[in-house]
Amino acid sequence: MTKAIVAKNVTKKFKLYNTQSERLKDLLLPKSFGEEFYALRDVSFEAEKGDIIGLVGVNGSGKSTLSNIISGIVPETSGEISINGETAIIDVSAGLNNKLTGRENIELKCLMLGFNRKEIKNMEQDIIDFAELDKFIDQPVKSYSKGMKSRLGFAINVSIDPDILIVDEALSVGDKAFAKKSLEKMKEFKERGKTMFFVSHSIAQMKEFCNKIMWLEFGEKKAYGEMEDVLGDYEAFLKEYNKWSKKKRKAFRQKGFERQSKVKELV
Numbered sequence: 114m115t116k117a118i119v120a121k122n123v124t125k126k127f128k129l130y131n132t133q134s135e136r137l138k139d140l141l142l143p144k145s146f147g148e149e150f151y152a153l154r155d156v157s158f159e160a161e162k163g164d165i166i167g168l169v170g171v172n173g174s175g176k177s178t179l180s181n182i183i184s185g186i187v188p189e190t191s192g193e194i195s196i197n198g199e200t201a202i203i204d205v206s207a208g209l210n211n212k213l214t215g216r217e218n219i220e221l222k223c224l225m226l227g228f229n230r231k232e233i234k235n236m237e238q239d240i241i242d243f244a245e246l247d248k249f250i251d252q253p254v255k256s257y258s259k260g261m262k263s264r265l266g267f268a269i270n271v272s273i274d275p276d277i278l279i280v281d282e283a284l285s286v287g288d289k290a291f292a293k294k295s296l297e298k299m300k301e302f303k304e305r306g307k308t309m310f311f312v313s314h315s316i317a318q319m320k321e322f323c324n325k326i327m328w329l330e331f332g333e334k335k336a337y338g339e340m341e342d343v344l345g346d347y348e349a350f351l352k353e354y355n356k357w358s359k360k361k362r363k364a365f366r367q368k369g370f371e372r373q374s375k376v377k378e379l380v
């Protein structure tokens with residue numbers, strides 16, 4: 114089996130500041146200010162080429178942070194991740210320049226990936242048609258709705274035909290017809306043996322697509338394995354979690370926050 118990704122102890126720390134002045138002092142003074150916070154901690158896993166991996170976990174568990182590290186948008190603080198191939202992330206908020214028009218964004222992204230002008234011209238109309246943006250393509254992206262941004266992001270990223278595709282919640286903001294079309298495109302990627310990471314709160318979509326699931330909790334890998342096994346456990350957890358009182362859920366989040374704020378090694 115060919116490894117698409119090997120991740121060893123991938124960790125991402127952020128600093129949390131109580132005030133703006135604390136943030137400034139941390140930037141300007143030699144003494145350290147603020148509190149360290151682990152968005153991801155010691156996450157290790159291997160993905161084979163052709164794996165479709167669903168990332169699950171309640172809000173704030175680290176799914177987007179891991180996606181962004183795999184795609185190279187943010188660097189890991191420590192640990193190692195080796196990626197075999199080109200990655201593209203489809204995220205509603207990441208990767209598009211708001212000041213540029215849709216068309217300029219297409220050109221910029223393709224140029225950055227090494228396509229020449231002629232190749233870009235050939236891809237451009239397909240991207241515009243897939244995104245269904247018509248005349249809006251020459252308007253600045255800042256005037257687009259969330260759904261329009263997501264459609265453009267999706268269309269660009271699938272057109273560049275990456276080896277590893279990361280779809281982060283992109284399907285949840287578009288309309289039903291676009292989500293259907295996008296799912297078809299993802300199926301085509303799957304059939305062609307591409308590796309995919311899929312972040313979605315839809316268990317049904319996870320079941321349809323993924324062969325493996327990674328369950329993250331408070332930035333740590335709670336489980337990783339065959340879809341049926343891990344998703345079954347996660348569904349059982351969610352069923353309980355959704356029954357909890359507000360107070361119990363708050364206590365759960367607080368416990369997680371304390372764990373993620375611990376700088377010393379966990380015992």
Ligand SMILES: Nc1ncnc2c1ncn2[C@@H]1O[C@H](COP(=O)(O)OP(=O)(O)OP(=O)(O)O)[C@@H](O)[C@H]1O
Binds near residue numbers: 127128151152170173
């Ligand atoms: N730039 C940042 N600075 C500080 N903390 C951050 C930053 N980005 C993410 N975090 C924190 O890291 C944790 C993980 O966030 P992340 O967005 O990866 O979670 P998620 O599982 O994708 O959540 P959701 O399901 O809500 O999208 C959260 O507690 C979040 O507040």
